[in-house]
Amino acid sequence: MKKRLLYVEDDNTLAFLTADNLEQYYEVVHFTNGREAFDAFKTEEFDLCVLDVMLPEMDGFELAAAIRERNVAVPIIFLSAKTLKEDRIKGLKLGADDYLVKPYSIEELILKIEVFLQRSQKQPTIKDTTCTIGSFTFDPDNYALAKNGETTQLTERESALLKLFIDNKNTILKREKILTALWGTDDYFMGRSMDVFISRLRKIFKEDESIRIENIPRIGFKLVVKE
Structure with missing residues (x-):
């Protein structure tokens, strides 16, 4: 069809x-x-x-x-x-x-x-993929971040970006790796798109000092989570 x-x-x-x-x-x-x-x-x-x-x-x-x-x-x-x-x-x-x-x-x-x-095209899953990051609960299947009973709805792309960061927590991710993984290409405009999504995630996480997305000049980004 x-x-x-x-x-x-x-x-x-x-x-x-x-x-x-x-x-x-x-x-x-x-x-x-x-x-x-x-x-x-x-x-x-x-x-x-x-x-x-x-x-x-x-x-x-x-x-x-x-x-x-x-x-x-x-x-x-x-x-x-x-x-x-x-x-x-x-x-x-x-x-x-x-x-x-x-x-x-x-x-x-x-x-x-x-x-x-x-x-x-989301694949059906039989396991709970929800995870905790700082004081937030992240549900990647439903593109949702929750804290203290309040849920922030993410777009599919924002959710995919956050999932990539969490899977590589406390590790530097090169810009080109993020762009290729999420957009399938590494070019200037897609880089600007990525910066917009990272900015929004930072605004969401600013309430929790244990979470930050660091900018690594000329290399990429790192999601730092203090346990």
Whole structure:
């Protein structure tokens, strides 16, 4: 069965060309309006979302935020003509998995879709994978960090990053190792994406002085946990 994509793009010519290529591999549900797309997301099941930023009624950033409130796991890819670094970072902070700048390569888009679809397919498990880090309890299967009865919901990428840090606790992780493990590539923009996610984890852990994510200049990062 083909995976189902929510594709939101108000440029009809670009949408036709992109959807025509994607439909060779996926079921594509196309909308030109952010509000209508969100209404569909609330009632239908999608495996991945491909969103333009400049949309009528509800722009791509607003749409991504609304989608994340309902579903923290579904992969989101932005396709946008907005090239400013601030726009890319904003998209990632909202929980997007990637941000491609127009004009983009269909081959690259399909490659990224495949990577995110494969990573979002959680395998069933019969064991409890919950672990403790400082005063927090981490549930990687449900992308959740809990402390004193309060739960912080992570995105799938944030959860994967934290799991990698915990598996290598008190050990330096090179930037390229993290990027390759989580994004499948080691390039500048993915590095900026990683920095955004690490910043958010640091803000969550600031309440616990026994946990810190150290920046190792020109090398990488280290999760330090005092037992």
